[in-house]
Amino acid sequence: MKLRSIISIILQATRLLLILLVLWLSFDWKVRKARKAFEKELLEAGMAKKDAKKLSAWFSKLEKEIKQAVKTTIFAQR
Amino acid sequence: MAEKERECCSEKRKEKEEKEDIEELREVLSVVSKEVPALIKGIIGSIFSEEAGRDMGRAAAAFYKELKEAGLPEDVAVRMTEGYISAFTSLGEVLKQAVGGKKGVESKELEKEISRRIKEKLVEKGLAEKEEGENEED
Numbered sequence: 444m445k446l447r448s449i450i451s452i453i454l455q456a457t458r459l460l461l462i463l464l465v466l467w468l469s470f471d472w473k474v475r476k477a478r479k480a481f482e483k484e485l486l487e488a489g490m491a492k493k494d495a496k497k498l499s500a501w502f503s504k505l506e507k508e509i510k511q512a513v514k515t516t517i518f519a520q521r
Numbered sequence: 522m523a524e525k526e527r528e529c530c531s532e533k534r535k536e537k538e539e540k541e542d543i544e545e546l547r548e549v550l551s552v553v554s555k556e557v558p559a560l561i562k563g564i565i566g567s568i569f570s571e572e573a574g575r576d577m578g579r580a581a582a583a584f585y586k587e588l589k590e591a592g593l594p595e596d597v598a599v600r601m602t603e604g605y606i607s608a609f610t611s612l613g614e615v616l617k618q619a620v621g622g623k624k625g626v627e628s629k630e631l632e633k634e635i636s637r638r639i640k641e642k643l644v645e646k647g648l649a650e651k652e653e654g655e656n657e658e659d
Contacts, residue, residue: 448543452550459554466561473565477574484578488586494599498581498606502574 470506478502556638568609581606 478499485495567573584605588598 445540445543448540448547451547452543455547455550455554459550459557462554462558463561466558466565470565470569473569476571477569477577480571480574481578481581484575484582485585488582489589490582490585490599490602491595498599498603501606501609502569506569 470510474502474506577606577609 481502482492482495482499485498486492490498581602585598585602588601589595593601
């Protein structure tokens, strides 16, 4: 019973870490998708590609800031 | 003899408590491993998804179009659209602060909310009742 619970705890923790890792790794891809969709709408409205890229840079900036904030939080707690 | 019995009882009690702690940890982890990823996915998806990007782009594009139709020069329209997008940026700031763990009242409220939800889930699984029973015994 005790051993089973410990194994279950290890499995749950591993599962949680794996999911968080996948989320972290897929973050870039999600940002890229959102950025592309955002740019596409602006281009369809007649905006120049250069300006659309400039406006969509906000996504990448925010992504970097969030990643930095997460890293800072993790290292601050150690 | 009585001392031996007492020792045996306290050992058994310790073992029982240990078992219950492990069981409780297992339950909490099972809830956390389901709820936390879903919560994070939801928060990220609200800003960083194809649909969210398209919606924001559509709103910015409509704004830009209106300005152009009103006869504003290209550079002014772009600059104003940039200003319009900064409204989303403030939303992003909130998200950043939440992820970054800006210590203060907000994070405490978040902690309370999370612990409340975990307790709710534990109640669903009947673990809380067990805990209460133990407390009454003490």
